[in-house]
Amino acid sequence: MTDTKQAQDRVLIFDTTLRDGEQSPGATMTHDEKLEIAALLDDMGVDIIEAGFPIASEGDFEAVRDIAKLAKRAVICGLARASTTDIDRAWEAVKHSPRPRIHTFIGTSPLHRGITSLDQDGMAEQIHATVTHARNLCDNVQWSPMDATRTEHDYLCRVVEIAIKAGATTINIPDTVGYTAPRESAALIAMLLERVPGADEVVFATHCHNDLGMATANALAAVDAGARQIECTINGLGERAGNTALEEVVMALRVRNDIMPYQTGIDTTKIMQASRLVAGISGFPVQFNKAIVGKNAFAHESGIHQDGMLKNAETFEIMRPTDIGLSETSLVMGKHSGRAALRAKLHDLGYDLADNQLGDVFVRFKALADRKKEVYDDDLVALVADSATNAEHDYLQVKRLRVVCGTDGPQEAELTLAIDGVDHSIDATGDGPVDAAFNAVRMLYPHEARLALYQVHAVTEGTDAQATVSVRMEEAGHIVTGQSADTDTVVASLRAYVNALNKLIVRRQKTRPAAAF
Numbered sequence: 001m002t003d004t005k006q007a008q009d010r011v012l013i014f015d016t017t018l019r020d021g022e023q024s025p026g027a028t029m030t031h032d033e034k035l036e037i038a039a040l041l042d043d044m045g046v047d048i049i050e051a052g053f054p055i056a057s058e059g060d061f062e063a064v065r066d067i068a069k070l071a072k073r074a075v076i077c078g079l080a081r082a083s084t085t086d087i088d089r090a091w092e093a094v095k096h097s098p099r100p101r102i103h104t105f106i107g108t109s110p111l112h113r114g115i116t117s118l119d120q121d122g123m124a125e126q127i128h129a130t131v132t133h134a135r136n137l138c139d140n141v142q143w144s145p146m147d148a149t150r151t152e153h154d155y156l157c158r159v160v161e162i163a164i165k166a167g168a169t170t171i172n173i174p175d176t177v178g179y180t181a182p183r184e185s186a187a188l189i190a191m192l193l194e195r196v197p198g199a200d201e202v203v204f205a206t207h208c209h210n211d212l213g214m215a216t217a218n219a220l221a222a223v224d225a226g227a228r229q230i231e232c233t234i235n236g237l238g239e240r241a242g243n244t245a246l247e248e249v250v251m252a253l254r255v256r257n258d259i260m261p262y263q264t265g266i267d268t269t270k271i272m273q274a275s276r277l278v279a280g281i282s283g284f285p286v287q288f289n290k291a292i293v294g295k296n297a298f299a300h301e302s303g304i305h306q307d308g309m310l311k312n313a314e315t316f317e318i319m320r321p322t323d324i325g326l327s328e329t330s331l332v333m334g335k336h337s338g339r340a341a342l343r344a345k346l347h348d349l350g351y352d353l354a355d356n357q358l359g360d361v362f363v364r365f366k367a368l369a370d371r372k373k374e375v376y377d378d379d380l381v382a383l384v385a386d387s388a389t390n391a392e393h394d395y396l397q398v399k400r401l402r403v404v405c406g407t408d409g410p411q412e413a414e415l416t417l418a419i420d421g422v423d424h425s426i427d428a429t430g431d432g433p434v435d436a437a438f439n440a441v442r443m444l445y446p447h448e449a450r451l452a453l454y455q456v457h458a459v460t461e462g463t464d465a466q467a468t469v470s471v472r473m474e475e476a477g478h479i480v481t482g483q484s485a486d487t488d489t490v491v492a493s494l495r496a497y498v499n500a501l502n503k504l505i506v507r508r509q510k511t512r513p514a515a516a517f
């Protein structure tokens with residue numbers, strides 16, 4: 001498929017979870033996590049994966065390069081500002097893909113021109129030079145006038161024309177601050193298609209932020225007006241209120257194909273898996289009533305609804321749970337279920353684990369089934385996420401925890417923590433068992449990192465439910481999120497805290513000499 005030859009009704013899906021999504025404070029992902037997400041996006045039929053911003057850091061560069069090497073179908077795109085250094089770096093990373101793309105951008109609105117101190121002519125020259133440079137390296141170049149929705153129309157037409165003449169093959173129109181509304185979004189694309197010479201030779205893309213809750217509506221309106229690429233993220237992850245959610249635009253185009261007759265190449269049955277994966281890795285849980293992927297999106301609690309559903313599912317359901325990869329029944333197995341049954345169930349849920357990871361999840365599944373009457377799909381998903389984030393080779397490992405709780409505090413924690421393979425034990429007190437456990441970690445492994453967020457969610461109903469805990473920590477401007485799941489909330493909290501510290505340790509080792517401990 002080439003961008004310019006796509007069928008008239010085909011809308012390209014450009015996923016920027018790994019770039020715009022990862023820019024969201026606290027959503028930082030490790031190298032392996034990025035590769036895992038990219039593999040799934042590729043597998044589910046995303047047309048273009050924006051894998052990162054190669055000049056931003058060595059880690060970003062390596063992630064884009066390795067995703068470029070691994071992706072089988074998708075175009076792999078790297079972001080670059082309007083500078084030859086940025087563009088060269090992006091090219092060095094994406095050139096390993098059989099289908100590379102360079103995406104270069106500059107803020108064109110009066111506010112952004114003010115920041116760059118360029119006047120209209122100066123910026124126009126820079127756009128011409130940088131797009132030409134990118135096109136000399138790569139025959140697939142995307143150009144974005146950042147803050148397009150607040151750029152004067154005449155100037156926007158002028159710079160879009162320059163970018164097309166310089167060789168851009170996709171023109172992306174960002175609503176950077178989530179300011180536009182559906183009618184205006186459509187009118188802007190229509191205006192550009194009508195006024196800019198050569199506009200019919202390139203693909204127009206829409207990139208919407210959700211500050212006013214209109215990102216999905218704005219993207220679909222742009223498509224109606226002629227845009228043929230939607231930029232989006234899984235779960236709508238992204239800075240501030242996020243980006244257009246992939247699952248929303250894809251399912252809207254599918255369910256309302258009668259009034260929006262456009263096709264995407266997405267295998268929608270992988271949507272739920274992608275949503276869970278991104279929520280788990282980023283530590284940004286999906287709100288219960290989130291469209292398509294929220295826990296309640298297919299739940300029918302009220303009597304009237306349940307009655308209608310039993311008679312005819314279409315009474316209250318406009319799509320089937322299976323359309324997005326949710327199985328009809330979520331009750332799985334008990335403690336007698338074997339490894340093969342677990343493998344099959346995980347496969348249904350979209351996880352094909354390597355033998356060693358399956359072995360680890362199986363041990364944890366057995367332990368969970370001993371403690372918990374019913375093990376649901378969501379329990380298994382939490383176990384898989386936990387086994388992926390808390391690994392045996394981690395620098396810090398929780399060996400043993402005992403807490404003493406009661407109405408007449410302070411609470412106490414006895415902790416054994418392995419630090420670089422050597423066990424250390426200590427007793428600590430705190431204002432509650434979680435605080436006591438965290439204090440014990442701080443005493444054994446003193447650190448400057450600040451706890452920025454502590455969040456607990458029950459995975460399923462019932463007092464024996466597993467808790468998933470997210471711990472976000474900040475050190476020297478870097479934010480990481482640790483995760484864990486357990487039926488014991490204090491254990492899950494401790495392991496999530498230690499997971500966050502391990503991520504900071506890995507980051508430190510990459511950026512400066514080893515920590516003092």
Ligand code: KIV
Nearest residue numbers: 105144146147174176
């Ligand atoms: O929101 C935005 O303007 C962007 C650009 C870099 C395309 O993310």
Ligand code: ZN
Nearest residue numbers: 020174176207
């Ligand atoms: Zn953006």
